[in-house]
Amino acid sequence: DSGVTQTPKHLITATGQRVTLRCSPRSGDLSVYWYQQSLDQGLQFLIQYYNGEERAKGNILERFSAQQFPDLHSELNLSSLELGDSALYFCASSVISRGANVLTFGAGSRLTVL
Amino acid sequence: AQSVAQPEDQVNVAEGNPLTVKCTYSVSGNPYLFWYVQYPNRGLQFLLKYITGDNLVKGSYGFEAEFNKSQTSFHLKKPSALVSDSALYFCAVRDQDNDMRFGAGTRLTVKP
Numbered sequence: 001d002s003g004v005t006q007t008p009k010h011l012i013t014a015t016g017q018r019v020t021l022r023c024s025p026r027s028g029d030l031s032v033y034w035y036q037q038s039l040d041q042g043l044q045f046l047i048q049y050y051n052g053e054e055r056a057k058g059n060i061l062e063r064f065s066a067q068q069f070p071d072l073h074s075e076l077n078l079s080s081l082e083l084g085d086s087a088l089y090f091c092a093s094s095v096i097s098r099g100a101n102v103l104t105f106g107a108g109s110r111l112t113v114l
Numbered sequence: 115a116q117s118v119a120q121p122e123d124q125v126n127v128a129e130g131n132p133l134t135v136k137c138t139y140s141v142s143g144n145p146y147l148f149w150y151v152q153y154p155n156r157g158l159q160f161l162l163k164y165i166t167g168d169n170l171v172k173g174s175y176g177f178e179a180e181f182n183k184s185q186t187s188f189h190l191k192k193p194s195a196l197v198s199d200s201a202l203y204f205c206a207v208r209d210q211d212n213d214m215r216f217g218a219g220t221r222l223t224v225k226p
Contacts, residue, residue, distance in 0.1 A: 002159075004157070033213070033214070035216070042216065042217070042219055043158075043218075043219065045215060045216070048213050055213070058213065090157055090158070092158075099208070100163060100165045100208075102148070103214060105150075105159070106157050107155075107156060
């Protein structure tokens, strides 16, 4: 157990629907990162938060949004889902948001869009 | 922006032989370089990192990586591969102020 908790582990839904993925960072970590892993595109950085504030944005679609709450947990909202959104979504956390900090990853949430 | 490339999708080695998984990077300023490993149905696990100093970095499970500034490379190595080393390996780079970017991953298969 890495200390980063992601729920749900698996999610099957239909095109056009909306889902929310949840992440609880490791105790003491202030920064949360979201990554998307698909077969054809590797590990893509989506977005990063630090202590409730957006810190960096990567290849995140406009249909996707995220936030980090005062208790430091984070949610990734995916809307108007398409077949191509099927992927493994990882959350990672670190103590600070920059430099040589190591990221600790959760086990991932596998999203299947039918 | 920083970027990292892993030129090989797949590396196959025989158990007991040395292994190398290649990584090259592009970053402005001094890089922080990382290797992570992903086993099936698991999240990524940290193996080792380079910050500064000695170009040879030692990490978990007998892995090491060599930083080469002139070639902008950070290749992962192990003197003697084990079947249990079979996994997906990711190189990552970060500069001082930006987010961490990962390579596409290299699938290592160690055959008995």
